Amino acid sequence: MSTTTTRPIRIIQLNANTQNRAIHSLLNQAAGEGSYDIALITEPWWGEIGGGTQGPVAESAAGWTPILPVSAVPTGRRPRAMAYTRKRDDFTITLRSDLADDLDLQILEVAQTPHPPTLLVNVYNDDKKQGRKSAMKRLQKITLPTDIPVIISGDLNLHHPLWTKHGEPAKASTEQTVDWLAEKGFLLKNKRGEPTFYSHAHKSFSTLDLTFVNPRAMELDAAKKWAIDESQAHGSDHFALRWELDYGATEVDNISGVKYNFKDTDEKEWRDAFRTALLTHDDELSILLDKDAMLTPEQLDRAAEGLTEAMQEANIKAAKIRKPSNKARPWWTPELQQANARVASQRSQNLAHHRQWGVQSTDITTQIKKSRSYFKRLYKKARSNWVTETLEKATSKDIWGFSKWGKGIRTYQSPAISRGPDKAPAVSHTEKCDALRDELFQPPPPLEGIPEPDLDTVHAEDLPDVPVTSEEVRSSIFEQGADKAAGMSQCQFRILRWSWQVAEEVETALMHHCLKTGYHPKSWRKAIAVALPKPRKPDYTNPRAYRLIQLLECLGKALERIVAMRLAYLVSTLNLVPANQFGGL
Structure with a gap:
C-alpha cells in the first residue's frame, strides 16, 4: 500500500x-x-x-x-x-x-x-x-x-x-x-x-x-x-x-491508493515496462503456451494474477499519477478575481474608517456599491461567454455530456445508514460498506432437488469444441470502450490494448485455457461495488435507497464477451430462440 x-x-x-x-x-x-x-x-x-x-x-x-x-x-x-x-x-x-x-x-x-x-x-x-x-x-x-x-x-x-x-x-x-x-x-x-x-x-x-x-x-x-x-x-x-x-x-497509509492518468501516459514507455515485467512472471505464464495441456484452476488463478501483476508493475513504472485538480472553472477569469478583490479591499477600508471615526465613509460606501454591481455584471457575462464558447467548440464526443447540464445531477455524501431497529447506524465508511453489503448482497436461499448435469457422456449431437482464436480475443478487447471503468487493479481496456502487441500469445492462451477448462479465475470474480443513490427516494438512511454497480476486472470482461458472442452465434445459427424473442441478439 x-x-x-x-x-x-x-x-x-x-x-x-x-x-x-x-x-x-x-x-x-x-x-x-x-x-x-x-x-x-x-x-x-x-x-x-x-x-x-x-x-x-x-x-x-x-x-x-x-x-x-x-x-x-x-x-x-x-x-x-x-x-x-x-x-x-x-x-x-x-x-x-x-x-x-x-x-x-x-x-x-x-x-x-x-x-x-x-x-x-x-x-x-x-x-x-x-x-x-x-x-x-x-x-x-x-x-x-x-x-x-x-x-x-x-x-x-x-x-x-x-x-x-x-x-x-x-x-x-x-x-x-x-x-x-x-x-x-x-x-x-x-x-x-x-x-x-x-x-x-x-x-x-x-x-x-x-x-x-x-x-x-x-x-x-x-x-x-x-x-x-x-x-x-x-x-x-x-x-x-x-x-x-x-x-x-505523520506518514500514514494512503487507503485510497494511487490513481493513474493513462491518457497522459506514454504508450511506448508503458509497453517497454510491461515487456520487462512479463519476464518476472514467466513461471506462471509460460505453461499457458501449451494449448493441449489440461491446466488446473489453481494454475489458471496464478496465471491470471501474474498477467495482472505485470500490468500493475508497468503502471507503477510508466503511468502518470492522477492528481486532484486545483484548477478553477475556465470562466473564473483573472478579471473576476480582481473585481472580487477590489470589493474586499474597499470594505476593509470602510471598516478601518469606521474604527477610526465611528462612522462609515460615504464615498467608500458608494464605491463598494459600484464595485459590487460591476462584479455581478462581469460574473454573468463571464459564465455566459464560457457556455457559448464551449458549445461552439464542441465535438461529437462532447455532445452527450451537455445533456447532463440541465438534469440537476449532484453527488452528495451519504448520511448514516440504518442497520435495523435497536442497532446503531453505520457512520464510518467501513461501517456503511458492511451495512450495504449485508442488506443488498444477502446469500441466496438454498435450492433443493437440483439435478446434476451430465457433462461426461458423449452425445452424437454435441457441438465440436472450437479453440479460442486470437481474433476473438482481440475483438473482445478492442471493441470495448478504452476508458471503461476497471476493477481493483485499475487495468482498464486502454491498458489491455497496449499490452496486446506485447502479450498477444499469452492473453489468447489464457482465454483459451479458461474456456477449455470451464473456469473463471477468482481474481476476475472480485469486484468493487459502487453505491449509487436511487433518485427521489424520501430516506437515504435506508440501504434499499441505493443500488450497487459492480466494477469487475477488464480481463474477465473480455472472457465474458467471448462467451457471450459464441452463445449469440449458436442461438442465431441453430434457431435456438423463437423469432419473436429477438432481444439481445
Whole structure:
C-alpha cells in the first residue's frame, strides 16, 4: 500500500447570503489558489438545478463535493447550513446525521489518522424567527462527545457583551445559550468587538459569526490560525472565518491508493515496462503456451494474477499519477478575481474608517456599491461567454455530456445508514460498506432437488469444441470502450490494448485455457461495488435507497464477451430462440 503524509486541513466558513455567485466565487478562488479543503456555508444558495430538482451550487469540475445536512431535503424546504469538501488522501470527512438530521445544523467528523477525530458543528441560528426552537436550542439537546475536539462555528445571529461592544444587555434566550456553552466548557475564539457582518439597512458593523471550541479542542489547539478574513466576503454581507486543523505531519497509509492518468501516459514507455515485467512472471505464464495441456484452476488463478501483476508493475513504472485538480472553472477569469478583490479591499477600508471615526465613509460606501454591481455584471457575462464558447467548440464526443447540464445531477455524501431497529447506524465508511453489503448482497436461499448435469457422456449431437482464436480475443478487447471503468487493479481496456502487441500469445492462451477448462479465475470474480443513490427516494438512511454497480476486472470482461458472442452465434445459427424473442441478439 502506498503512503502519504498528513498536512494541515484548511477550513473556511462563510454566510453566503443565499447568493450563488458568492459560493461560485469562494470555491473557484479556493480551487485556483489551493487554499482551502473544507468550506462551511451558512445560508447557501438553493434553487432549481434542472429536471424539476432543487439543489445547491455545484463545482465538481473544480474538485468540490457538496455535503447536505440531511439525507433528503423535504419539498419546499431549503438547508441553511451545508458544506463543500475537496478530496485529499490524508483525511476523511463524514456527515454525522446520527447526531443531527437538521436543515440548520450540520455535524461533520473530520478524521486524520493517527490523530483524534474532530467534530465540526456548522450552525445557522435563526433566533429571531424560531425563538426557543432555534438551532442553538436544538443543539443543546444533542449529546456532544467530550473526549475529542469539538468546534461550533457559524452565523449565530446573537448579540452579547462577550463579543459585541454595543453595551446593550443580552436577551434572556441569548444568556441561556451562553450559560450552556460555559457549562460545557466552550471557549469563544472571536475577539470582542471584531465585526463579521455589515448591515446595509443600518449601515453598521456587528459580530454575528462566531466560533467556539470545547476543552479538548483547546488542549490540542485544534483551531490553529483562527481569523476573521475580510478579503473572503465574495459579495456577501458577512466576512469569512478561517482556521486550520493541524496535529502535525505523520506518514500514514494512503487507503485510497494511487490513481493513474493513462491518457497522459506514454504508450511506448508503458509497453517497454510491461515487456520487462512479463519476464518476472514467466513461471506462471509460460505453461499457458501449451494449448493441449489440461491446466488446473489453481494454475489458471496464478496465471491470471501474474498477467495482472505485470500490468500493475508497468503502471507503477510508466503511468502518470492522477492528481486532484486545483484548477478553477475556465470562466473564473483573472478579471473576476480582481473585481472580487477590489470589493474586499474597499470594505476593509470602510471598516478601518469606521474604527477610526465611528462612522462609515460615504464615498467608500458608494464605491463598494459600484464595485459590487460591476462584479455581478462581469460574473454573468463571464459564465455566459464560457457556455457559448464551449458549445461552439464542441465535438461529437462532447455532445452527450451537455445533456447532463440541465438534469440537476449532484453527488452528495451519504448520511448514516440504518442497520435495523435497536442497532446503531453505520457512520464510518467501513461501517456503511458492511451495512450495504449485508442488506443488498444477502446469500441466496438454498435450492433443493437440483439435478446434476451430465457433462461426461458423449452425445452424437454435441457441438465440436472450437479453440479460442486470437481474433476473438482481440475483438473482445478492442471493441470495448478504452476508458471503461476497471476493477481493483485499475487495468482498464486502454491498458489491455497496449499490452496486446506485447502479450498477444499469452492473453489468447489464457482465454483459451479458461474456456477449455470451464473456469473463471477468482481474481476476475472480485469486484468493487459502487453505491449509487436511487433518485427521489424520501430516506437515504435506508440501504434499499441505493443500488450497487459492480466494477469487475477488464480481463474477465473480455472472457465474458467471448462467451457471450459464441452463445449469440449458436442461438442465431441453430434457431435456438423463437423469432419473436429477438432481444439481445
